[in-house]
Amino acid sequence: MxxxxxxxxxxxxxxxxxxxxxxxxxxxxxxxxxxxxxxxxxxxxxxxxxxxxxxxxRVWEIVEQLGFGEELNEIASGPAGKTPSFTYYKGDQPEMQLAFRRKPLARMFxxxxxxxxxxxxxxxxxxxxxxxxxxxxxxxxxxxxxxxxxxxxxxxxxxxxxxxxxxxxxxxxxxxxxxxxxxxxxxxxxxxxxxxxxxxIWSGNIVYRGLIPVESLAEDMKAEVVTWIRVFLGKNQHIICYPIAQGKFINLANFVFTPEGEGTQYDGPWVSHVSAEAVVEKFGGWDPLIQTLMKGMSDPLAWAVHRLKxxxxxxxxxxxxxxxxxxxxxxxxxxxxxxxxxxxxxxxxxxxxxxxxxxxxxxxxxxxxxxxxxxxxxxxxxxxxxxHCQHLRRCGWEDVTAEESSRGGFAQERFDAVSELLASQMKWTQExxxxxxxxxxxxxxxxxx
Ligand SMILES: Cc1cc2nc3c(=O)[nH]c(=O)nc-3n(C[C@H](O)[C@H](O)[C@H](O)COP(=O)(O)OP(=O)(O)OC[C@H]3O[C@@H](n4cnc5c(N)ncnc54)[C@H](O)[C@@H]3O)c2cc1C
Incomplete structure (x- = not known):
């Protein structure tokens, strides 16, 4: 034949x-x-x-059609059937404050x-x-x-x-x-x-990205962070933290926003090596737990985040x-x-x-x-x-300065407004x-x- x-x-x-x-x-x-x-x-x-x-x-529905969803699930964190809880804290203050929780379905890789x-x-x-x-x-x-x-x-x-x-x-x-x-x-x-x-164009953001090998963390911290999907909010700064590779690493993305830089041409290399200590310095005054985590990043990189018009x-x-x-x-x-x-x-x-x-x-x-x-x-x-929401620049936070923000003690309604906007903006991801x-x-x- x-x-x-x-x-x-x-x-x-x-x-x-x-x-x-x-x-x-x-x-x-x-x-x-x-x-x-x-x-x-x-x-x-x-x-x-x-x-x-x-x-x-929305994206998972597409990649599943490739026919190797099971293999993809094996390397995912937050697999099918489990609803990960994204917990948002206000982090730019001496002791972090729980802001709100969201439960969108997601997988992390x-x-x-x-x-x-x-x-x-x-x-x-x-x-x-x-x-x-x-x-x-x-x-x-x-x-x-x-x-x-x-x-x-x-x-x-x-x-x-x-x-x-x-x-x-x-x-x-x-x-x-x-x-x-x-x-x-x-x-x-x-x-x-x-x-x-x-x-x-430059978005005005620099993100300091790095992975933390979970093995390198202290025992008490290890057990806690592998269950985290956390976002730490701050004035013109925020951090995203979640486990990947079946809990072997914690992914940390630490953003610093410069309002005057938004929409300009960035003057310098788009990606460069940076020490974990230099990143911690940018987040001085943040909850000590967050700073301890940052110190554990191996070989972090600084990225000037660009976008297209x-x-x-x-x-x-x-x-x-x-x-x-x-x-x-x-x-x-x-x-x-x-x-x-x-x-x-x-x-x-x-x-x-x-x-x-x-x-x-x-x-x-x-x-x-x-x-x-x-x-x-x-x-x-x-x-x-x-x-802008996560950098506390909208939803009633417009006039709060970095100094005021670092003092903490904000009413729950302020966080509810951020939570509601994020939920409405992200609805499409589940459709x-x-x-x-x-x-x-x-x-x-x-x-x-
Ligand atoms: C901090 C951060 C976090 C992110 N998190 C997420 C997330 O959680 N979820 C999500 O969906 N997206 C996320 N993104 C966005 C995502 O990373 C990108 O949108 C995606 O990787 C783009 O893929 P791409 O293949 O289009 O481009 P690229 O990954 O840039 O690939 C382009 C390829 O083209 C090659 N190439 C370049 N020029 C040429 C040339 N002239 N000739 C031949 N080859 C060339 C390059 O070598 C490269 O292999 C994130 C981005 C950042 C910066």
Whole structure:
């Protein structure tokens, strides 16, 4: 008996093998045997920052469809059936004060465990991922048909029918797309706007991220912290703390917000090494328990948190953006990756439709943009609002100075207002997105072949 390979309908180049690119590829491989996928990744191997990542039920419903939910559950903290309690304290005072509790369903992962699992399930990974291939730009024929050429920094090139840019916040795909759009713009003002809108901006936040090996903690603390999902609120500062890797590590993310920096260009490296002592110094006056935890961080990194402005489009011709390349956001909805996964799922579902070919794929990508952009950009906005909430800059806290805040003794109603706003802002994370996928498919099926 002989099996014939399906004829290739589309050749897709995925630029960037971060988690957005990997999940997109998994869905393409699962649903589109007639789509050839190649990932071009600038690094020599897959790697992720040593930190935690939260996944909400909306995203879990999608990744479960990849068919290895059980394996994912094994590496998750906060598994199915258990409702983790997020406990919020006010931390920027000598003794922390319980503020409120929320119980949204969530799973927490160690990033590199999650990435390794995604990569493990990619078929023929050695042929699919091309390492050491940093895209410099691409050339798409003005006619809208014919091969697109990808040019890499090492002087080599490759061709494809469709380019999907999952190359992160400093995306070369986005740069080329917006430069091409600027060149084709009707006037100089429109061209300048297109060039400016695609440049990332600093959110005003520095996050000091690190993992604490639970083994290194004192016995009495160890037992307590492995059950924690805690958020410590403070004026222009806050901390997120939760266990990952089946309780082997505590993930600590310590944020410091500089209001004047919001929306500016950051002057300095975006990521740098910092000592745990230097981080503790930034949180002087906070509850001593929090300071003790911080001292336990191994090799913390300081990240200048950047975001993108709201792009006028995620697609142009046969090229589309996804993940941080399209909508890098502040991390205060814990949703940048979740939104990237939604992008990948919708894109792969669209490209799986057999009426989508090289001649109408540009129209199909417009449908992706129409469905995904308004939603993802709303989350970008909500995320900024959450940040301001957690930095005690909204909900009646506007006029409280850092000094007043550090004295503590605030009435419960002040915390209730923050709690209510966060709950209403995060409601969507517990809801399904399948209706949006179905809407995209309805539109794609109506496309002329
Ligand atoms: C402190 C913090 C906490 C967060 N917490 C959460 C959370 O709890 N939940 C959540 O959902 N999200 C969270 N996020 C957001 C999340 O980390 C990102 O949105 C997500 O990792 C983006 O994935 P990506 O694949 O789009 O981009 P990236 O992870 O940046 O991957 C881009 C890939 O492209 C490659 N690349 C770059 N340029 C090129 C090029 N020119 N050519 C080829 N390859 C290239 C890179 O090497 C990389 O592999 C958090 C972010 C931060 C900063």
């Amino acid at each position: 002989s099996f014939s390979q399906p004829q290739t309908r589309l050749r897709v180049a995925v630029i960037g093998g971060g988690m957005a690119g990997l999940v997109l590829t998994l869905f393409l491989q699962k649903h589109s045997p007639d789509v050839q996928v190649d990932i071009y990744e600038s690094a020599q191997a897959l790697s992720e920052v040593g930190a935690g990542i939260t996944m909400w039920p 160690h990033r590199s465990q999650l990435q390794t699992l995604f990569a493990k399930h990619i078929q023929n990974i050695d042929q699919v991922i091309h390492f050491g291939k940093r895209l410099s730009d691409y050339v798409a024929p003005a006619s809208g048909t014919g091969e697109i050429t990808l040019n890499f920094r090492d002087g080599t090139s490759a061709t494809c029918d469709v380019v999907l840019g999952s190359d992160g916040i400093r995306s070369a795909v986005r740069h080329t797309m917006y430069e091409d759009m600027a060149k084709a713009a009707s006037d100089e003002k429109a061209a300048t706007e297109l060039r400016q809108v695609s440049v990332p 709201e792009l006028p489009t995620f697609s142009s011709g046969r090229v589309a953006l996804l993940g941080d390349a399209a909508h890098a956001m502040t991390p205060f909805q814990a949703s940048g990756l979740g939104q990237a996964i939604e992008d990948g799922f919708v894109l792969a579902s669209i490209l799986a439709q057999t009426n989508v070919t090289a001649s109408n794929v540009a129209e199909a990508l417009k449908i992706y943009d129409k469905i995904r952009r308004p939603f993802a950009q709303n989350i970008q906005r909500l995320s900024d609002v959450n940040g 399904s997105m399948m209706g949006e996928r179905d809407e995209a498919l309805r539109m794609v099926k109506a496309l002329a072949a």
